Amino acid sequence: MKPSVETSDQAERGIEQDAALAAGVVNRLLRFGIIVTDASGAVIEANETATQMVAAAHGQWPEDATCCSLFGCRRTEPLAGHCITALAARSQEPLPELRVDLPPEQPSSAVWITAARMKEDGSQVVMHLRPAGVGDRRRRTQPHWMARPRLRIRALGRTRVESEEIAIEGDWLLQRPGQLLKYLVCQRGRPAHVDEIVEALWPDAGITGRNTVRHYVHVLRERVEPSRSPRAPSSFIASSGSAYALDPRVVVDVDEFENLVSAGLGDSDLSAQGGIASVDFLEQAMSLYEGDLISEEPFAEWAFAEREMLRSLAYKALSRLVEHYLERGDLPAATAQLERATELRPLDDDVQRQLIGVYLQQGRHSDASRRFVTFRQRMLDEFGQEPGFSLTELVEDNTKEEAGQ
Numbered sequence: 403m404k405p406s407v408e409t410s411d412q413a414e415r416g417i418e419q420d421a422a423l424a425a426g427v428v429n430r431l432l433r434f435g436i437i438v439t440d441a442s443g444a445v446i447e448a449n450e451t452a453t454q455m456v457a458a459a460h461g462q463w464p465e466d467a468t469c470c471s472l473f474g475c476r477r478t479e480p481l482a483g484h485c486i487t488a489l490a491a492r493s494q495e496p497l498p499e500l501r502v503d504l505p506p507e508q509p510s511s512a513v514w515i516t517a518a519r520m521k522e523d524g525s526q527v528v529m530h531l532r533p534a535g536v537g538d539r540r541r542r543t544q545p546h547w548m549a550r551p552r553l554r555i556r557a558l559g560r561t562r563v564e565s566e567e568i569a570i571e572g573d574w575l576l577q578r579p580g581q582l583l584k585y586l587v588c589q590r591g592r593p594a595h596v597d598e599i600v601e602a603l604w605p606d607a608g609i610t611g612r613n614t615v616r617h618y619v620h621v622l623r624e625r626v627e628p629s630r631s632p633r634a635p636s637s638f639i640a641s642s643g644s645a646y647a648l649d650p651r652v653v654v655d656v657d658e659f660e661n662l663v664s665a666g667l668g669d670s671d672l673s674a675q676g677g678i679a680s681v682d683f684l685e686q687a688m689s690l691y692e693g694d695l696i697s698e699e700p701f702a703e704w705a706f707a708e709r710e711m712l713r714s715l716a717y718k719a720l721s722r723l724v725e726h727y728l729e730r731g732d733l734p735a736a737t738a739q740l741e742r743a744t745e746l747r748p749l750d751d752d753v754q755r756q757l758i759g760v761y762l763q764q765g766r767h768s769d770a771s772r773r774f775v776t777f778r779q780r781m782l783d784e785f786g787q788e789p790g791f792s793l794t795e796l797v798e799d800n801t802k803e804e805a806g807q
Contacts, residue, residue: 435513435531441524443469443487452531459504459511469529473515474506476658476686483554483653490517491524492650501534512536553626553638554653557587558712559692563626570626576698578603579622582615584696586639586648587656588708593645602704612644619646655690656712662687663719681726684719688742691716717746724756733764749781751790758793762800770796 435452439445445467448456456472457463464471475485480500490497496518503509512534520526556562561584563570574580581603586594600611607614623636630636640649648654666683695709696702720743727736740757747753754777761770774793781789 437529473502478506490527593647596644659690
């Protein structure tokens with residue numbers, strides 16, 4: 403017998419009443435906050451208690467709120483270098499609690515917070531907030547709450563490897579196990595077949611090439627996981643058939659750099675924060691860019707393509723920052739970014755011309771002259787030709803601009 407329409411309507415009203423009752427209990431009786439974010443960290447839902455907690459600390463509920471703007475992700479401890487949404491989205495279990503000061507830079511209150519993904523694909527994350535004491539020396543409810551990831555690789559500049567407790571250093575990074583790790587960094591996001599690794603790293607190994615790779619995979623795992631049991635699966639160097647890859651639990655600064663540049667240039671959902679936030683993303687990105695990818699291996703052909711791609715991204719980020727600072731009339735800040743841009747493109751007429759012009763605007767004539775002479779000599783040495791501009795032209799342009807003011 404099918405239920406009557408009246409019965410169905412009554413059931414729906416009952417569900418709505420139950421939902422309203424549950425919401426009331428969460429908001430008024432239990433007094434804990436609930437926040438839901440999307441994969442980018444943007445807040446898509448927050449209950450009354452959560453908004454009150456945040457508004458009391460920040461002065462108001464921030465417009466276009468994200469977990470990063472609320473809790474100091476990537477900026478302040480205990481989330482420096484991490485985004486709580488990203489951590490929860492890739493964890494199969496809820497994150498243990500941690501204490502966060504609000505607002506992160508000048509705390510007036512604090513909350514205990516944990517997070518878990520609501521959907522298997524990590525597209526939504528739910529966060530639970532409860533009051534905490536400002537200055538409480540405890541940061542976490544249990545040690546190593548961020549057990550995933552526990553390994554961080556810094557590959558922008560000279561390669562460094564860090565575990566949760568210590569930096570994993572040594573000459574091994576310049577030897578074959580280190581080369582293998584660096585190759586996997588360049589191939590992150592996809593498995594690298596053993597034959598591909600042999601061809602890239604040890605093409606003269608011949609028929610013993612595969613065994614060579616397997617041996618150094620074993621050595622590498624021992625280096626980055628010294629406490630791993632002999633038969634336990636690796637947490638960081640994953641294998642599938644005859645292919646190897648970095649496990650997603652490994653944090654690589656290159657990925658963070660790419661995400662921040664994408665957000666700063668408006669190519670991701672994070673860019674919805676707009677305005678100053680976009681500049682903040684780019685500045686954070688360039689703080690990570692300490693040099694060319696795996697700079698200690700300048701002649702490694704397997705790193706060329708990735709290195710040039712990252713240099714191009716860094717140049718785009720610097721160009722946008724230069725535009726921003728020039729619009730604000732902040733010539734010293736624009737100069738600093740232009741000097742970094744000339745390091746990435748030392749033979750580029752446009753960026754050298756712009757830098758020399760900014761020197762002249764600040765009255766730094768000696769710096770302008772030295773920069774032009776050096777650039778001119780390098781162009782003559784490399785290409786046997788003069789630059790596409792002269793110092794006299796730039797001085798005249800600057801004089802006209804000053805007269806126009």
